[in-house]
Amino acid sequence: MKRFSSLGIITVLILSLVFSLSACSQSSSKSVDTNLSHKELVAKAKKEGKVVSVGMPDSWANWVETWKDIKTNYGINHTDTDMSSAEEIAKFKSDGKNGTADIGDVGVSFGPVAVKENLVLPYKTHYWNSIPSWAKDKDGKWVGEYYGTIAFLTDKKNVKNAPKSWADLMSGKYKVDVFDPTKATESQFGVLAASLANGGSASNIKPGLAYFKKIAQQGRLSSNKIDVSSLEKGEIDVAVLWDFNALGYRDQVDRSRFEVTIPKEASASSCYVSVINKNAPHPYSAMLARDYILSDKGQINLAKGYARPIRSDVKLPAEVKNKLLPASEYKTTTHITDYKDWDKTAAALPQLWQQEVMANAK
Structure with missing residues (x-):
């Protein structure tokens, strides 16, 4: 998969016309509690039971192992539609209040685009303090992963x-x-x-x-x-x-x-960043997914896919470290x-x- 560049704002606006509006149920970001303990977050995510991603296919940076872990650990099912970064932002935008996608992975320049368009749910992962300041929005509207x-x-x-x-x-x-x-x-x-x-x-x-x-x-x-x-x-x-x-x-x-x-x-x-749809149909599952991606295990999963973890404090197993340069x-x-x-x-x-x-x- 190739990630399209952030030259993007015009492209995003054009692509946003491509996606039809969905009539699926949605959860407004206004009613989402982003200040939960991990235990509380897990309980709400399990109740939703599903997370829908865009631009996070199994074959890119070993996402497959993270989605399997989330299913095994929390019983949350996953589906993905492979998209470029520009298409992901356009998808969030065109869906409007009837969101159909929960979470995406985009080139870092697209994070500010999503913020400017008011498309994202702010959520500071439980690993917030381990993420470099240059790799995160100060309010948690986008967060670097690798x-x-x-x-x-x-x-x-x-x-x-x-x-x-x-x-x-x-x-x-x-x-x-x-x-x-x-x-x-x-x-x-x-x-x-x-x-x-x-x-x-x-x-x-x-x-x-x-x-x-x-x-x-x-x-x-x-x-x-x-x-x-x-x-x-x-x-x-x-x-x-x-x-x-x-x-x-x-x-x-x-x-x-x-x-x-x-x-x-x-x-x-350059890093890639997590963005959560402001109108995600499964916001708590999306938040839990972000948490897992930034956890030690999630970061090691990315390294297994040869991507460098954004958290420098994660110790990679020798067999994983040896796969990297x-x-x-x-x-x-x-x-x-x-x-x-x-x-x-x-x-x-x-x-x-x-x-x-x-x-x-x-």
Whole structure:
């Protein structure tokens, strides 16, 4: 699944017209008690008996294990509809008071969009104090869950010397796959990482655009669909994507065939966040799900899916930690913690990518 970028507000408004209003019963956020003890929350969630998510499919970051745990521990059934971040916000918006979705997982830039649109229920998880201040809304309207870092995924059957740096990537003769940055947060951060490696910043993306312009002029820029099938067929040489996706693909296809590398000059990290629908039909189940996701077990489940837990105080079992790249690989990684500059950059990126990169592609 690809998560669409937060350039998003226009896209959200357009997509919101796509979803029809539901006549299902709903619970108004005004009547929801968000200050319950864990025991009280569990009791109310069990009574609801169901949680409906969007954009949290089994295959993404090992959500499957968390949903199984919630079913086993609390008897709460789960269903999901796979959506992009923009579609999730549009779904919340178009449903109105007749909410049909309870909880979603979106790129961090979409959290403020949801707040601005007054679509979310504020809930401070019981693990609130363990979450970094940059990864949560002060009122609990969105809360970070995990984060990813831009990496290279190299098929060593196609590429003899896997690139270790942006300089290596530039000097190669192989195709470089970058999913369309006009649509995907993942790819936008790929451009940001290249920019950081070449003197840019969250407010200055020009070096990253210039970098990919050169690759496009060389006729090496590709936008193949990156999935297990295309990787098995050898259709991807080197892909620029989140480390948790890269590691997952590597292990699903052939661990010995693929190499995952964090570019040594610089990379960029960003988190995904939990949003609860203000008009959730099962608000207490959604709140309990957020609690479980931020619990030690929930964070370990995400790490099993190669995503880095947002809580740094969670101790990962050795077998889980060994699945991830060592911490030493991330020494030059920049966490975006002030999204005001980045949101402005992201809003301008689609047009700039088309004008400065794609217009020069061979």
